[in-house]
Amino acid sequence: MPAEISKGPAAPGCEKVDPIVVVDKVTRQFGGLKAVDVEHVEIPRGMITALIGPNGAGKTTFFNLLTGFDKPDTGSWTFEGKDLAGLPSHKVARLGMVRTFQLTKSLNIMTVMENMRLGAQHQRGEGFWASVFKPLWKSQEIAITDQAAELLVRFKLDAKRDDYAGELSGGQRKLLEMARALMAKPKLVMLDEPMAGVNPALTQSLLEHIKDLKKDGTTVLFVEHDMHMVRNISDWVIVMAEGKIVAEGPPNKVMKDQAVIDAYLGAHADTDLGTVAIKTIKAGK
């Protein structure tokens, strides 16, 4: 399995056989703090990649940089060979790289169905002049509604389709946000903590949804703290600490990595985990 994903042995910044995203020298500084300092990293196409790391490791900032929600101080990155540096966030999304947020952004005073419809791309009725003439977009609207209804069934939200998104529970909103991102038919979907706040009973079905995405050929990159989930569904794991990529590899191997064990199992509970991780990497490998 790992041989199929990476070209050489798994190491931080290793080359992939078929990368969908290639990141080079991306840095982002907040005052004196270098939140992200990624030398080189590649995301494998058609795989489920987990991005893990202790709190404050720069995972969400890295997400923001890649999707155009924040601008890096230096560096470049490509998506399917296209240079994304400097591209505004909505254009990144249009290329097929769609994200969700750690703090759920459901559109509260819109119904669940309206939230879903908004996710669809290339809508004729979203043009100003075309919007006034319903016959121009009616058929597309029906197709979008069917697609949305199907997704809502998969995410067990179909009974809520006419409720306001603001009336849903936190976990349901998380599901709605993910389903809405899928309406855009993304090539790469980036999920920022998809499991946070989701009822354990739903977790299992959510895992299945993510596996289904892979079957449909969608690449998944997700940030998660739930190690069970990471081990269960990911093909590849990238570990960040203090803004840097400190470890990479298939989940069972990375989980045994001393740096990761230290970071997550608290071998050095009192010390700064990021520093420990880097030191361990430097010393151990």
Place this chain on the structure above:
Amino acid sequence: MDFIGILGLTIGELFSPFTIAYVLCAMGLAMHFGFTGLLNFGQAAFAGLGAYGFSISVLSFGLDWWAAALVGILSAVAFAFVLGIPTLRLRSDYLAIVTIAAAQALYFALSASDFADLTGGSSGLHGFAESFYAMNPIPEGRYTFIVTEMSERGVFISIIGWVLVILVSIFLTALTKSPWGRVLKGIREDEDAVRSLGKSVFAYKMQSLIIGGVIAAVGGMIFILAPEYNSPGTWVTNFTFMIWTVLLLGGAATVLGPVVGGMSFFALLMLTEGVMTGLVDLGVLPFLNISQVAQIRYLLVGLALMLLVIYKPQGFLGNKKETLINAR
């Protein structure tokens, strides 16, 4: 007390061209605030630009009424760009600050004596309505509508105004019920979510600012065509806040809210004035004189508004459920 007279004035106020002008401006503001979440506190400037664009084009450049109306509309579009380009990428409160300042700056420019050749300075402009009323098919005379008496020009501008209100309502309904309107509502709820779904938030906000501004410009033209007089003193912050009142009274995220809000607000204003003046005449309110009534009724309206915001925050036509979600 002359009840019939008071009732006549109140009914007249329901349908007067001034009410129509406020209704149109409030409809534009509904587009901005209700449907997109743009905090525009310079609606008076959009209306004023429509009014001055029209009257200056006629008086200084000799344009026909329709070309002058086009100039008024284009002035509002240009103003929307000037306000929007620097601020729409920023948080919504920046637009609020810039609009209120720009509207104030425009008021000072319009009333300044430096441009008096063009704008008439503080004394304003008149004599611009002739080419507009030249197409009035209604024969000269006095017409009675229920109990209010109007000239043929008054009847004509009222009809044009209400036709415009109907057309704008249809247009706004089509827009807001379309996928385009859905993107706007998404922006109102959370810009970043809409961005993450591949929509150019800036372009949509700009379109909304332009549409709402153009509707206000048309309202401004109706406002000056009725009395055939354009005074810079009209286009002040007061005007903007009257529009906000009309909008919130009717319901911010509704198309017909401004119509209901505008009609009820001005009718109520007229009714309270009439009744209080009558009561003062009868000596029932010995602590008031006639000239104080005009001030007191605004206090009463303010009180009514406070009660409305507390007990019916969604306005007359708004959806109660929506306000409850926001309060969570």
